[in-house]
Amino acid sequence: MDYSQFIAGEFRQGTSRSRISVINPANGMPLGDFAGASAADVEDAVRAAEGAFRSWRKTSVAERAAMLRRAGGLMRERSVVLARQISLELGKPLAEAHKEVGTAAEMFEWASEEARRLYGRTIPARAEGVTQTVVWEPIGPVAAFAGWNAPAITPARKISGALAAGCTIVIKPSEETAGVALLMARILQDAGFPEGVVNMVFGDPAEIADMLCAAPQITMVTFTGATSIGKSIGSKAALTMKRALLELGGHAPVVVCEDVDIDRVVKGAVAAKYRNAGQVCTSPTRFLVHRAVYREFSERFVRTAEALRVGEPFDEATQMGPLKNARRLDAIERIVRDAKDRGLDVATGGERIGARGYFFKPTVILQPSLDCDAAMIEPFGPIALISAFDTLDDAIEEANRLPFGLAAYGFTQHMGNAYRLANEIESGVVCINDWQASLPETPFGGHKDSGLGLEGGTEGVREFLRVKCVRQAVS
Incomplete structure (x- = not known):
């Protein structure tokens, strides 16, 4: 070149x-x-x-x-x-x-x-x-x-x-x-x-x-x-x-209600989260899951994330490549180190892969505290946070907590829940039962910061x- x-x-x-x-x-x-x-x-x-x-x-x-x-x-x-x-x-x-x-x-x-x-x-x-x-x-x-x-x-x-x-x-x-x-x-x-x-x-x-x-x-x-x-x-x-x-930037929330098809949502969630190693401004990051299905959802999410093939971009079997540069690798390691120092549950990943290139394992942090770095700073990398909520009011409040509003996602079969998520989440794009936040023909832009x-x-x-x-x- x-x-x-x-x-x-x-x-x-x-x-x-x-x-x-x-x-x-x-x-x-x-x-x-x-x-x-x-x-x-x-x-x-x-x-x-x-x-x-x-x-x-x-x-x-x-x-x-x-x-x-x-x-x-x-x-x-x-x-x-x-x-x-x-x-x-x-x-x-x-x-x-x-x-x-x-x-x-x-x-x-x-x-x-x-x-x-x-x-x-x-x-x-x-x-x-x-x-x-x-x-x-x-x-x-x-x-x-x-x-x-x-x-x-x-x-x-x-x-x-x-x-x-x-x-x-x-x-x-x-x-x-x-x-x-x-x-x-x-x-x-x-x-x-x-x-x-x-x-x-x-x-x-x-x-x-x-x-x-x-x-x-x-x-x-x-x-x-x-x-x-x-x-x-x-x-x-x-x-x-x-x-x-x-x-x-963003820090996209995902609200998962108790009435969803868990297998289907987990499959799409893992694919969307770890696409481009999570280096996407619309990347789903804060998974807010109803307590009734939290355990099943998080267990399946962790298993699916662990099964991802991380490797060379030209290998047909690769599902996730490396981070872009050493700066990104350092930033992700700092976020994970902060979570571990706070005693949080890093359910999978949290480690660099090898010493050649900038590969990092798909990472899941369960029940993160709201003051940890991962819950405050856009990871822009392969880190997913999974938390439980009891009421939709709680989920919407958490979705709107940060000063970001670029993309948000909601999954439910209940029309009333879908209406509330679409209208009450403060975000430039809200996807209901879908992961596609941007297309050439649709407007794309953020609210707040x-x-x-x-x-x-x-x-x-x-x-x-x-x-x-x-x-x-x-x-």
């Missing part, structure tokens, strides 16, 4: 003295090394996006839609190469990586269709000879920041939404999965997008964020990542009156648009 920057339609080496190393998490070995972006490189990317915006915003919707559709098709054609790069850089099992590529391609395809439906409206006037029209306009050049845990999906969601709306973009994908983003840049180039419409820079995250948030040419900032960093970026964007779209604004769906595309009211009278 040739690592580089992608600026003004050109794959070129950065001019910073700093070097970036991309690591294979399955063995801890480097996959590549390249120069980071300097301040001059970032400025070039911003200028390219600004220049391209003048013509891109005037490009017909039909042309934009055709390019987006071609991009989605090329992603499908090159899915083998893309999936392999995801598994190499992230450690995600190859089968999961193929699914991610399919979802990312669908985001471009869906955006190509939605671009045609960004309608305005006409407001009845108070006098004859007057028209009042509401027009949606592209907001302008966008700065975007994407994390490493969904290296195809997150950039695809931001890029496709911005381009469908008529915006240009400077995106800083994660340096740790740079190869995946650069393969996507090549696809966008081959799909016919003009130079400067999409630019990718890699380098010092804080420096690049400061530059993009301060750049007067940038009109909007979209960020996916940790809550603390998102708040910082949002405050920097506010200083220059930029719109901020922030998709931040989990973010501002929406990605996906019509609502997500409209985040990249601004409203203009035009009132015209006959002269």
Whole structure:
């Protein structure tokens, strides 16, 4: 893989003295090394996006839609190469990586269709000879920041939404999965997008964020990542009156009522929890189980988690790969150590696997105290917490206890319980009897400390648009 920057339609080496190393998490070995972006490189990317915006915003919707559709098709054609790069850089099992590529391609395809439906409206006037029209306009050049845990999906969601709306973009994908983003840049180039419409820079995250948030040419900032960093970026964007779209952390609760099919729920719960080694912002973490079925549920959950095959991402038998990096491994070990120091029941897992790579056992903590680290901090790893509740009021109170509200789940066959869970849990997404928290056509965003604004769906595309009211009278 040739690592580089992608600026003004050109794959070129950065001019910073700093070097970036991309690591294979399955063995801890480097996959590549390249120069980071300097301040001059970032400025070039911003200028390219600004220049391209003048013509891109005037490009017909039909042309934009055709390019987006071609991009989605090329992603499908090159899915083998893309999936392999995801598994190499992230450690995600190859089968999961193929699914991610399919979802990312669908985001471009869906955006190509939605671009045609960004309608305005006409407001009845108070006098004859007057028209009042509401027009949606592209907001302008966008700065975007994407994390490493969904290296195809997150950039695809931001890029496709911005381009469908008529915006240009400077995106800083994660340096740790740079190869995946650069393969996507090549696809966008081959799909016919003009130079400067999409630019990718890699380098010092804080420096690049400061530059993009301060750049007067940038009109909007979209960020996916940790809550603390998102708040910082949002405050920097506010200083220059930029719109901020922030998709931040979570700590997803799962309410399991006494009337469920335990086998079915446990099977889905374990698959959802340990997908991508739990490194998913919507990952179900706090399992709140009615006391009547708590013992049976927790025993089956532990057995199913213990049976998961953890291994190399290219092994067809692997169900869970490694954590992404040493920082994640250290964070998970600290959380488990805190639980053990408090005398909590670590029913399974809680240990690193081997000394090569960043593998960790699927872990379950039973009846965690509310003040332990695992119950307060988003694990972003293979840790599940299982607690018992007596009344639905108790479960809803616990589901809403933390200052996060990104995704939540509820399982019940009782219509009244389902209604309460859907309406009383404070979360941007609530899934009832289902684990799918996000699709290309559905809006996705958090409440409280989990973010501002929406990605996906019509609502997500409209985040990249601004409203203009035009009132015209006959002269």
